[in-house]
Amino acid sequence: MKSLKCKLTAVMVAIGGFLASGAKAATVEFQVDWPQWSQENRIEFYNTAVDAVDRDNDGNTTEIINSNLVTTRYGGENAMCVPGFCSNAATANTPFTQTYTFNNVPAGNYSIVMYDSFGDGWDGGGDVTVFINGVNIGSASVPTTGTSTSVATATFAVSDTATGTTTQTCSxxxxxxxxxxxxxxxxxxxxxxxxxxxxxxxxxxxxxxxxxxxxxxxxxxxxxxxxxxxxxxxxxxxxxxxxxxxxxxxxxxxxxxxxxxxxxxxxxxxxxxxxxxxxxxxxxxxxxxxxxxxxxxxxxxxxxxxxxxxxxxxxxxxxxxxxxxxxxxxxxxxxxxxxxxxxxxxxxxxxxxxxxxxxxxxxxxxxxxxxxxxxxxxxxxxxxxVPQSDLSLTQTVSNNAPNVGENITFTLTLVNNGPDGANNIQVRDILPAELDFVSSTASQGSYSSASGVWTVGTVANGNSVTLNIVASPNTATVITNQAEIINADRVDPDSEFRSGFATDDLSDGIADDDESSVDVSAGVVDIAVSKTSVNDFVPGGTDTYTIVVSNSGPSEANGVAISDNLPSGVTLSGSWSCVSSGGASCSAASGGAAGGTSVSLTADIPAGGQVTVTMPVNYSDNPSDF
Known part of the structure; x- marks a missing residue:
């Protein structure tokens, strides 16, 4: 094998630049067409940034860049051939195509050189085509020189797209x-x-x-x-x-x-x-x-x-x-x-x-x-x-014991206890079927009664926002309204809104502050009635009956009908009277007359109120009347 070397600057052919964007690193391939082949036909691939120093002491400064699918000739110096063909003898007048593959090539400016300097009969006419990530970026042809030394050098760039500067806060x-x-x-x-x-x-x-x-x-x-x-x-x-x-x-x-x-x-x-x-x-x-x-x-x-x-x-x-x-x-x-x-x-x-x-x-x-x-x-x-925001949610109601059909207001308050601001915050409050939606007012964002989602947006560290939902009970029952934070772009250090309602988010035995609920007792009353007399029953005697109606709540009982049909042989000895307390009221303060046999009135009795109806009566002196 001859030791003749040629300088690599004899012929320079520009292929141009290439932007290898969207890939972690470029795969560079060279398809080389040799008019005649010998083992000395070779290429060099090097990064021009290191072209100033002869690191391998071979007499030139074209230092190669190798990769894991390329074999290096001469113990690691800068001539390369394809594995399996490196020892082929010279073959005159036989064209040969080789593909050289370089994986994981980062951004940089590169040169590729193909040359033969050993007098095997090749006198130019070959070419090299460069592919980056499978894209053909151009070819360079070796001119026919008529001599035993022919060189083609091409330059190109592999580039990634640099990112601009963005912002992200983290306490x-x-x-x-x-x-x-x-x-x-x-x-x-x-x-x-x-x-x-x-x-x-x-x-x-x-x-x-x-x-x-x-x-x-x-x-x-x-x-x-x-x-x-x-x-x-x-x-x-x-x-x-x-x-x-x-x-x-x-x-x-x-x-x-x-x-x-x-x-x-x-x-x-x-x-x-x-x-x-x-x-x-x-x-x-x-x-x-x-x-x-x-x-x-x-x-x-x-x-x-x-x-x-x-x-x-x-x-x-x-x-x-x-x-x-x-x-x-x-x-x-x-x-x-x-x-x-x-x-x-x-x-x-x-x-x-x-x-x-x-x-x-x-x-x-x-x-x-x-x-x-x-x-x-x-x-x-x-x-x-790790950016994080401690978000908490509380809820109150204007009246926890309304009547059916009465408007009440639920107030949700969300507080960001930091340390970072939070974006894309959402709260879900789907009203139960027993509540009819009336209206809503948010200090920030908007509420959809259809989805029950309050789209809050951004809340800075230390700030709070509120949502008022006006609703009306349609059923006399105990109604529970639940609300929870369902989204934010920061992790909450003491809660996990992805866990769902009434779940110990972090399994720490501590109540989670990203959810809240409130009970409403709509139209629910607890009415008690008692009736007593003053005297024992004696034919021909007199007595006083007392009826007490009370409401233990929690709701107000309106239009309560109070009636009493006296037994046979018993008649009123005068008009009855009604006395109220605790905010209650009677439809009439008195009524009926001597000889009457029944009592009838209505009363409005709030929780904790009562009415007392007093009836004076006579007992018949004829035992057969009873």
Whole structure:
């Protein structure tokens, strides 16, 4: 095999730029058509950011970027061929097509070179076509030179779409601080919401946890993060150096003794769980993202695995990169001094704050390693903040013992006891069938009598809102009106509105303050009647009958009919009289006359009231009248 090398700048063909948005990392494929094939026909693929240093001492500065489905020629240097064809002998006048696949290629500017410099008869005319995530972005042809040295170089870009900056509040009282159980599953407390970490890896990647302290640079959305206790995490994905000790790689881990072949790469999963509670929009503050190996920055790339969750950037230094494909990492493959958390991308690790927008009880984050072989590790730190609002609901009624058909007003009061404001709040109060809806008035939002939902909206920390519902009982019975909070975009530290009414939400034996009920006794009365006499029965004698009618409530008894037909031989000796007390009233103060045989009147008797009817009577002196 000849050792002749050609310079790679002989022919430059621009393919153009490509925006690989919506993918966690690009898959780059090169379809190469060789007019004639030999084992020396090869390509080079490199990131132009590292083109300034000859890291593998091969006489040029075109350093390659390998990945897990590509075999490297010459012990890890920058010539590549497809596995299974690397040792094919030269075959003159035989065209040959090869496809080179590179997985998990992050954003950056790249060059692809195809060349042959060994005089096997190829004198140009070949071409290379570049595909990114299956999309053909262009081709470059090698001109026919008539010589034994022909080169085609194409340049292109793989880009993710950077996120803009968004906002998300989270009270500093909810920031994690001290962590325990560092040997296996670290645990912390964020306010009243538990925070726990579990991990998994693809061998030989590994995790190590430690207690640490955040830096004091102004890199986070809350200044309270500066100098705060943090969870130190070391994710090591590629401890084995390449053949020359410093080849830049993406997910290239040597697990079987063959360099950069089909090894699975260094993958890890970090899961943040919240004690079974459903939370919204948790914030993760990160420090010291990205390391340095061989003078070049590397990083762990974070992807979001939980369905429906999207990444939002809150703050960070310029080389703390966040993308709309829900990934983040430190800017890679730039010259870097080993300085921690700098605002200068050339000499420090990165730091920043992100929000994972959505609703979840656990958050799964995937990590894969991007960096130099043998330096494939990222020591990071994190502080977690779970936004939370302690919402409470109370209810009163203007009259708990109305008459049937009487309007009464239920007043619902919702208070946000913080520490954060809450949005998208909804309260459900479905009136029972025994109540007819009349009207409603809300201090904020609106109430639908059809669905029973009060759409409240946003309530700031320390504020309260009210809803008045006017209704009328249609049945004489005890009526229970229930109301409960059914939605908010913050977790409630002492309640869980998803548990339903009359459930011990957190199984803590403490009454839940996200629900309320009130009883109304509509038209329900407790009437008691007694009748006594003064004298014993003696024919020809006189007596006085007394009838007492009382109402123990709870409702008012109106139009109570009181009647008494005297027995045979008994007649009134004069008019009867009616005396009321406790707010009661008689339809007549007196009535009847001597010789009468019955008493009839009506009375209105509120709860606690009574009427007393007194009747003077004569007994006949003829025993046969009885």
């Amino acid at each position: 500093n009282t909810s920031l994690t601080s001290a962590w325990s159980n560092l040997a296996s599953s670290p645990q912390a407390t964020s306010g009243s919401i538990p925070v726990a970490i579990t991990t998994s890896t693809t061998s030989p990647a590994s995790w190590v946890f430690s207690a640490d302290t955040m830096n004091t640079i102004n890199a986070w959305s809350s200044t309270a993060v500066q100098g705060r206790q943090s969870l130190g995490t070391l994710f090591e994905w590629d401890p084995t150096p390449g053949a020359n000790g410093f080849e830049p790689v993406y997910q290239a881990v040597n697990t079987d003794g063959a360099v950069n072949d089909n090894d699975p790469g260094g993958l890890g999963t970090l899961q943040i769980s919240f004690g079974g509670r459903t939370v919204n929009n948790a914030i993760v503050h990160l420090d010291r993202v990205g390391g340095v190996g061989g003078g070049v920055a590397n990083s762990a790339r974070w992807s979001t695995n939980t369905a429906g969750v999207t990444l939002g950037r809150l703050a960070g230094v310029g080389h703390f990169r966040t993308f709309t494909n829900n990934t983040l990492f430190r800017t890679m493959l730039v010259q870097s001094a080993n300085t921690e958390s700098s605002t200068n991308g050339a000499n420090g690790t990165a730091a920043g704050s992100v929000v994972y927008r959505g609703q979840y009880s656990s958050l799964s984050l995937g990590l894969d390693g991007i960096g130099l072989e043998g330096a494939g590790g990222d020591g990071m730190e994190m502080v977690v903040c």
